[in-house]
Amino acid sequence: MVHTGDGKGKSTAAFGVALRAWNQGWDVGVFQFVKSAKWRIGEQTVLERLGELHEETGEGGPVSWHKMGAGWSWSRKEGSTDDHAADAAEGWAEVKRAIAEERHDLYVLDEFTYPMEWGWVDVDDVVTTLRERPGRQYVVVTGRRAHPALVEAADLVTEMTKVKHQMDRGQKGQRGIEW
């Protein structure tokens, strides 16, 4: 699945998919590919809390959240690098390993279109890996300007288009709603 376009809701909708997956008892892995001041704190908090709930009570499924910049959780120490390109390539390499091992049922590759656009990961490698993924694994990729080859390979592509935004009228984003 690909959620692309310039509008809001690409990641939020992917997050919603992840929560439905959790509710089905699926193993959910989130990989956050862009280092940003606006971490998806709300999404992360809720999804990790649901992962804990799974551990405590058996409800839903397990959740793991990996983010760039805080060090991918399986490898780097926090702040050990500022090389985003290397971080992204390393993140993708880990996703590849996870897919090969069928580690998760659902992968959310959040803002993964950007490292693809910027040449930090190889587009052909991504598309081939996703096309040929073994078993029954689902992948959601979010971000603007999804590469045509990714769109071609995807089963479901939704474009979120901004029709109108209060920011255009000079208002700032609202805590709890926009971030």
Added chain:
Amino acid sequence: MVHTGDGKGKSTAAFGVALRAWNQGWDVGVFQFVKSAKWRIGEQTVLERLGELHEETGEGGPVSWHKMGAGWSWSRKEGSTDDHAADAAEGWAEVKRAIAEERHDLYVLDEFTYPMEWGWVDVDDVVTTLRERPGRQYVVVTGRRAHPALVEAADLVTEMTKVKHQMDRGQKGQRGIEW
């Protein structure tokens, strides 16, 4: 906020907004306006579970979920009516009361564009009520073909456009992902 268009993700993104709001400790009210065989079971289960978590531990905020057809929770017995138009009007009347009393911080009016389109609720009444809502209350309306007056009144409008869908190639929707 309005999430409209023919693509996927309108309700899912609204659900994501609700979860962020929950995480901020906000009071979330979901009003599901269309009676459907495909209830948003996953969303409802997760969000109500989070509401329980709030009651148990104080985490997040309270959640209430009201749906048409099962009888709006505050009034009708299940199966007491098949009059969808009356149900929708009653649902909207309750939302109006809630807004007047500032009962919730966030309202999700799921698939509310349809009763507006079908004349089951008065568009001017809706727009006026939403425009003049007291305090700091947020409202998300989802559904296709949002009425122009609603779009005009909204601060943020996102259109979800279907670029490509596996259903077009004859595959069926997938449990856990699409519903």
